[in-house]
Amino acid sequence: MQAAAASSIIVFMNTGKLLRLCLVPAAVLLASCASGNIAARKGAAPAVSADSPAFRYEGRFDRTVSSAPVIIWQGSRVYADFEGENLALLFGRSTKQNFFNVSVDGETEVIGVKPGEGARAAWPRPLKPGRHSLELFKRTEASAGNAVFLGLELEPGKQAFPPKPPAYRLAMLFFGDSITAGACNEDGAADQWDDRSTHNNALSYAALTAAAFGADYRNIAVSGMGISLGYVEVKAGQAWDRLYPRADSPRALPEGWTPDVVFVNYGENDYSFTHGKGLPFPADFADGYQALVRNIRAAYPAARIVLLRGGMYGGAQGAELREAWETAAAKLEASDPAITRFVFRHWTENHPRVADARALAGELSSWLEGQDFMRGR
Template sequence: MKPVRCFIAWLIGATGLLPISGCYAPQSLRQSSSTLYTEGRIITTDSGSIRIFWPGTSIQARFEGSEVRMRLYDDAGRNHFAVIIDDTFHHSFRADKGEKEYLLASALPAGRHQVAIYKMTDWFDGESVFYGFKFPYGKPVAETRKPRYQLEFYGNSITVGAGMLTRSHPLYAGSSTNNYLSYGALTARHFNASARFIASSGIGLMVSWGSLIMPEIYDRCNPADSSSRWNFSSYQPDVVIVNLMQNDYALLQQKNNSQFIRRFGSASPAADTIVGRYAGFIAQIRAHYPDAYILCCLGSMSAVRPESPFPAYIRTAVASLNDQNIGTHFFRPVAGNEHPTPEEHEIMARELIQVLTPILSKR
């Protein structure tokens, strides 16, 4: 005879324990996937667990009850997650290496609630695997969220939200990276939009501080796996925001850098080559998203200062594409030479919201 245990509700993606009241005999029953909402490029395994890679990836559920827990595996112990309860930031935590159960919230008022976990850190901080939410004193209910718009961001550390927090900043919680407070995430929440962040600190379009450039990973689901291809038809954004070339600008001034030598040899690429490479990448984005508006951005660091030729390169590249649904925006540069702070990300978000409002009003 199977032992009878008191009720604990587990919620996972496609398969798992079916919530019931009272007590149950343990068994594996199929559960509706309508109880979870996910954002980001993820891989759902045959067992229903969800593999998490990119910054800004989130998993959300609605439930009745006063407490929610989660089971998560992290392969490096460097990832940080935000916990969102009822659309409000609750706290953040660093995932321990290995598999562990985490208490996300307790002593909540009676009634229905919403919980979400949100990856704040870079993809190279490691892969995580979500095994399920757990509701010890309640049950999941159907997830009905329908974002008004769909956005997708391609970018570097600025878009990731890296380097925004120093140890002395009141919002610092163990990591200087916080995608949840990035200009893109703030913009998405303003518009009640879903958002996907195909972003990596240090990356460029032609040359990066690391070994990969954006054209080599933009079409991956798992950025660490060259065979992991993303199905672009599964998510067709209303607007694609591309904010690249800051690292290209910086590295083109460092001819002794190993990645400069690897990509270019001893000579910097000519201006028409830079323009052509940028236009070619935007053309690739257009091929995947024929109906999207593409906004080619730059900033808010040194690449948008007066001495930089890169805004002109981008304008020329966009003009060469002769596409009325591709535009440009250049963020105002930050005051110093560091990454934008949370306050400067808010300024960037206000700029982007102003640009996107008339574009999205036509969608």
């Protein structure tokens, strides 16, 4: 493996099914590696700039600088077709932890970008000659970090092309907390937050449900966030329409994208935070929940809104949460015929693992298939 002195070093380690990325200090890498094709290079000029019409962006991005869009929210995707036998992805400034699924012609690898000013991630083996398809999918949630995408490096004389138009059947938008984000879903027995490479939004119940219906997909979820109280400062009512997951963020500009179905899954943190600290359940939860959903309705007047509860202990077993949520859901349904509710039966003590996410997605998908508003979709 070759390495240059830079703020970010990207190394692929073969662990079996996928090439799992390891983040290695530059000094260690330079001392121990002699050959390869993964390196981080500051100031590398992309052969295909991120503002090229060859790219299709799906998700809530910060595109203030069109040639350097910031990939923020989990589930955000970048697509392009390209030609040639070699490929490298270029990143600019990144914060905290960012892990991505990179798929070329349907084959997926996992990469990560350390905090810093620039990084380069090369596909780890030669490709067949001809045209290829690329998907870059953000695994890790917005609160874990964000990264600037600068574009692609291709072989001299090779080009990138707009990908084939998607054939989505409908559009789904999910709001929620760690359950919806897919936090900890590839962890072992215990939840852990130090290494976010095991937090994979692509295998969250939200992404799996969207995939079951061939849906375009957005995921605006923040771990630890509640309606009234939670483990993070920002509240759901402050973050749902923001560009970044914080209360002082600018609002996200309209992107010309409209969901057909909006899912709202909050309450777990309001329950677990207060229960764990011996505090009363927030008296204003029901009012805050209704206010949030009504704001979402104002933003998406034609969408069907599905109110979700469950997936972990609080949503399944917490009496205070259940009572407050049922009160809010009943009032919302009574005032809006395009709002309905669904309660998961499956739940876990820890955060849902991939098998749990599949069970949750299976329940939700089966229910959706029986709903009148989903007929023909």
